[in-house]
Amino acid sequence: MSTAVAQKKGFGAFIWDYLTTVDHKKIAHLYLVAGGLFFLVGGLEALLIRIQLIKPDNDFVSAGFYNELLTMHGTTMIFLAAMPLIFAIMNAVVPLQIGARDVAFPFLNSLGFWLFLFGGLILNCGWFLGGAPDAGWTAYAPLSTVSPGHGVDFYVLGLQISGAGTLIGGINFLVTIINMRAPGMTYMRMPLFTWTALVTSTLILFAFPALTVGLFLLMFDRLFGSGFFNASMGGNSVIWEHLFWIFGHPEVYILILPAFGVFSDVLSTFSKKRLFGYTAMVFATTLIGFLGFMVWAHHMFATGLGPAANSIFAIATMAIAVPTGIKIFNWLFTLWGGTITINSAMLWALGFIPSFTIGGTTGVMLAAAAADYQYHDTYFVVAHFHYVIVGGVVFGLFAAMHYWWPKMFGKVLNETLGQITFWTFFTGFHLTFFIQHFLGLMGMPRRYWTFLPGQHLETGNLVSSIGAFLMAIGAIVFVINVIYTSVKAPKVSGDPWDGRTLEWSIPSPPPHYNFKQTPLVRGLDPLWIEKMEGRKGITPAEPLDDIHMPNPSILPFIMSLGLFIAGFGFIYQVDNLSYLWLVILGMGITLGCMLTRSVKDDLGHHIHKEDLEKEGAEQ
Amino acid sequence: MKGWMGKFRALGIFGFLMLVLSGCGKENLSALTPKGYGSKAALNLINISLGVMIFVFIVVMVIYAIVIVRFRKKKGREDYIPPQTEGNKALEVIWTVIPIILLVIIAIPTVAITFDLADESAADESLNVNVTGNQFWWHFNYEGEEIQTSQDLYIPTGEKVYLNMKTSDVLHSFWVPALSGKMDLHPENENTMYIQADEEGVYDGKCAEFCGTSHSLMDFKVIAVSPEEFDQWVEDMQNVDPEAQPETADAQEGQQLFQDNSCIGCHAIGASPAATGPNLTNFGDRTTLAGVKEHTKDNIVDWIMDPESMKPGNKMADANYDVSREEAEKIADYLLQLQPSDITPESAETNE
Incomplete structure (x- = not known):
């Protein structure tokens, strides 16, 4: 629908529309496109890494460039691909699932996106301005504080700005889910995806400030001569490790929980059953979120915290396996007794279960501290976290895209291409990463630019590189599928999957205001309940009336642009103090926008009852 | 599409065999051929946890295989609507308690070995x-x-x-x-x-x-x-x-x-x-x-x-x-x- 409108209005208006939009559905598109592009960039970096490691003593890329690649691959995939793609799905789906017309803070929603995008751009500017960050995505001090050039500065400023965007997005969804649910949508009737979005938003709220603090300290160390992590000035490098992982571990759950939510919805829809053990699933989700904050030091078993600390964190980590196991079994029993349709979305969900089980079991193995002394910082860890992040999060994103594509764009992704994507990507994924468990134990540490011949590491690395190419083919086929579908595929109805939740009760793509009349929710899987009782749609909770909608605004874009400019000022004032003018200019723009926003009343607009009735008649 | 599971497993087993045959990495480098106190202790712990985890994986995969084979949508029954089971308390208790027991089996040697490897009491005479x-x-x-x-x-x-x-x-x-x-x-x-x-x-x-x-x-x-x-x-x-x-x-x-x-x-x-x-x-x-x-x-x-x-x-x-x-x-x-x-x-x- 949006493209059709754009063609009528012209390209400039189309761009302007997206620059100023505060509509959660369009912001979802923005997140999807930006996150998708960064995903391809991160994937390209991964391919270069695997080409370098295809044979021993290779010099396809230089050691320094390799370090930039591995740093940017990790940083890009976590912060610029996985996070925004999850925000894309949350934006597209959560307001619809709870029967809301928009998020609680549409303006902030837009601001969150633009901050993320400009932060991501700063991060990648390093490639063109003398070197990308090269201290690893974990940026351990003192390597990160002494790394020459401006590479790590791009990391610090880029993540600080995009992190602020993520934090804003998280707060927005937290408030949206708490405050904007339709009448009757109690907490224990929320779809699992909305539940996981709620818990993830809570985790963002508590985890990201730790990263913010850490990045500020790092920024002061690098740009303003402080010594928080500098031992010779009385600082301590371990503090960075703690701050980073107090953020970094919950971050893993921030990514994986929404994927769990996707699978819960997909498995239930395509086995035509309600989710088995819904209550247990909800409690398992919140418990994982809670325990996720208690286990950060398992990334630091080799730091030398002592056997008592290591044992405590080992046991806390193992405890997370219990709620995760509960989830796996409840998914299996959701399928049990159902009538299973296997399509692309379902394939990703079914591929996820064994893949993630492997990632989960190696997670328990890693939790055994004394054994982790061997696994730590080797390819075993690389294998493990790709099993959970690719096998969990990326599979979840693919499932989500296949499942909700018709809701977002009104068209079903091509099934044949979808299956080709799945099988190549799935096979490639296991080829790439399974063997890496063994490589790690056979003595290959991670972040190695090259490995020596004669250490029995050749075969494993070759297999791994071949797998990476298969994954790349899968990803490319998906891009082809998206283009093919948008050109060729026919429009579908609002409910192509025989869905169970509220988003399937409205047209695809949904109108600007989502729900003409706020729906009345009468239980879990509200649409399914109505269908079973022979009704066509959801019972409205209110008579047809004027709808109040927020106005678009360019301010979030300009505000983020200001911080982007100021970021460069901060980075380059080390070389030349006159760059401080950039800081003043950029901060001036941002603060000016904030002032404008504060003093100028923007009361939004109304869609009138008469227009709604007319639209109804046309449909 | 039937039969792909079997083929896939066969491929997996074949790959695993190849790995075993190609050895456990280079002698005196690989953690899989331990020659010292710490590496032997670690490999013991790895084996204990791996054993328990393989058991868990097999249980999951057996249920998974049954589900996929038995509960696919059948021709002529496209309109069948399965009973909407809410859950099962007994099952929930089972898959909460058994994992806890399994984790205790791993946790005890973990703590013991972790403390053993950090033992510095003999440092002065060594x-x-x-x-x-x-x-x-x-x-x-x-x-x-x-x-x-x-x-x-x-x-x-x-x-x-x-x-x-x-x-x-x-x-x-x-x-x-x-x-x-x-x-x-x-x-x-x-x-x-x-x-x-x-x-x-x-x-x-x-x-x-x-x-x-x-x-x-x-x-x-x-x-x-x-x-x-x-x-x-x-x-x-x-x-x-x-x-x-x-x-x-x-x-x-x-x-x-x-x-x-x-x-x-x-x-x-x-x-x-x-x-x-x-x-x-x-x-x-x-x-x-x-x-x-x-x-x-x-x-x-x-x-x-x-x-x-x-x-x-x-x-x-x-x-x-x-x-x-x-x-x-x-x-x-x-x-x-x-x-x-x-x-x-x-x-x-x-x-x-």
Whole structure:
């Protein structure tokens, strides 16, 4: 629908529309496109890494460039691909699932996106301005504080700005889910995806400030001569490790929980059953979120915290396996007794279960501290976290895209291409990463630019590189599928999957205001309940009336642009103090926008009852 | 599509067999062929947890296979609506309690071994070595023995050797997979771990904490010899005369060049604590150059002429010296005859 409108209005208006939009559905598109592009960039970096490691003593890329690649691959995939793609799905789906017309803070929603995008751009500017960050995505001090050039500065400023965007997005969804649910949508009737979005938003709220603090300290160390992590000035490098992982571990759950939510919805829809053990699933989700904050030091078993600390964190980590196991079994029993349709979305969900089980079991193995002394910082860890992040999060994103594509764009992704994507990507994924468990134990540490011949590491690395190419083919086929579908595929109805939740009760793509009349929710899987009782749609909770909608605004874009400019000022004032003018200019723009926003009343607009009735008649 | 599961499993089993047949990695490098106290303890724990986890995986996969085979949508029953089961309390309890029991089975040995590997009660009566990590080489200072070496750590077999570790620059991690798990080196605090080799051998060591450009080239060796051989080595190393005159004329010239070019300013020979660059006391006995290259005269000359090309980012590239290729060859001659002890890596390899 949006493209059709754009063609009528012209390209400039189309761009302007997206620059100023505060509509959660369009912001979802923005997140999807930006996150998708960064995903391809991160994937390209991964391919270069695997080409370098295809044979021993290779010099396809230089050691320094390799370090930039591995740093940017990790940083890009976590912060610029996985996070925004999850925000894309949350934006597209959560307001619809709870029967809301928009998020609680549409303006902030837009601001969150633009901050993320400009932060991501700063991060990648390093490639063109003398070197990308090269201290690893974990940026351990003192390597990160002494790394020459401006590479790590791009990391610090880029993540600080995009992190602020993520934090804003998280707060927005937290408030949206708490405050904007339709009448009757109690907490224990929320779809699992909305539940996981709620818990993830809570985790963002508590985890990201730790990263913010850490990045500020790092920024002061690098740009303003402080010594928080500098031992010779009385600082301590371990503090960075703690701050980073107090953020970094919950971050893993921030990514994986929404994927769990996707699978819960997909498995239930395509086995035509309600989710088995819904209550247990909800409690398992919140418990994982809670325990996720208690286990950060398992990334630091080799730091030398002592056997008592290591044992405590080992046991806390193992405890997370219990709620995760509960989830796996409840998914299996959701399928049990159902009538299973296997399509692309379902394939990703079914591929996820064994893949993630492997990632989960190696997670328990890693939790055994004394054994982790061997696994730590080797390819075993690389294998493990790709099993959970690719096998969990990326599979979840693919499932989500296949499942909700018709809701977002009104068209079903091509099934044949979808299956080709799945099988190549799935096979490639296991080829790439399974063997890496063994490589790690056979003595290959991670972040190695090259490995020596004669250490029995050749075969494993070759297999791994071949797998990476298969994954790349899968990803490319998906891009082809998206283009093919948008050109060729026919429009579908609002409910192509025989869905169970509220988003399937409205047209695809949904109108600007989502729900003409706020729906009345009468239980879990509200649409399914109505269908079973022979009704066509959801019972409205209110008579047809004027709808109040927020106005678009360019301010979030300009505000983020200001911080982007100021970021460069901060980075380059080390070389030349006159760059401080950039800081003043950029901060001036941002603060000016904030002032404008504060003093100028923007009361939004109304869609009138008469227009709604007319639209109804046309449909 | 039926049958793909079977094919896939078969492929998996085949792949696994190939792996088993190709061995568990290189002897004296792989953590899967443990030769020391720490690595054996770790492998035990790995096996316990792996066993439990394989059991869990099999249970999940059996249910998974049944579900996929039995509950696919059937032809002619497209409109079938299955009963909307809410859940089952008994099942929930089962899959909460059994995993807890399984985790306890892993947790008990985990805690026991973690404490055992951190046991420092015997540190005072044992051999202590102060380890310093540097970009991108290792320095070993034998406490109370007046012995310093770099890159090669000689230890006696059958006893715990305590390593007190610190870094001079960025973080590093000391890892000899076949002997023990790893531990990080920090600039502000000393970390202590012990290693114990049960068999003689030359063990490969690696830096496991990302430390910059040549992180992947920061290999070192642990040379485990019998206690008698070790005592001999200690004696030889303590009696080194740093100024001893080499036998050949080339080497003598090399010695002069070594001093004239201030090589000695960074590279100590003997037990001098100066350690800006690697200590070269027993350089002639090393098995590798810079940890990763073959220990040949040609390579040494190449290194002196252009260290950056062999180990990017190393500090010798910035050092201020100017030697011709011929001079470098003489320096190499000098360095290669620095063999103060009869106890060499070969002693560890031949005396089985």
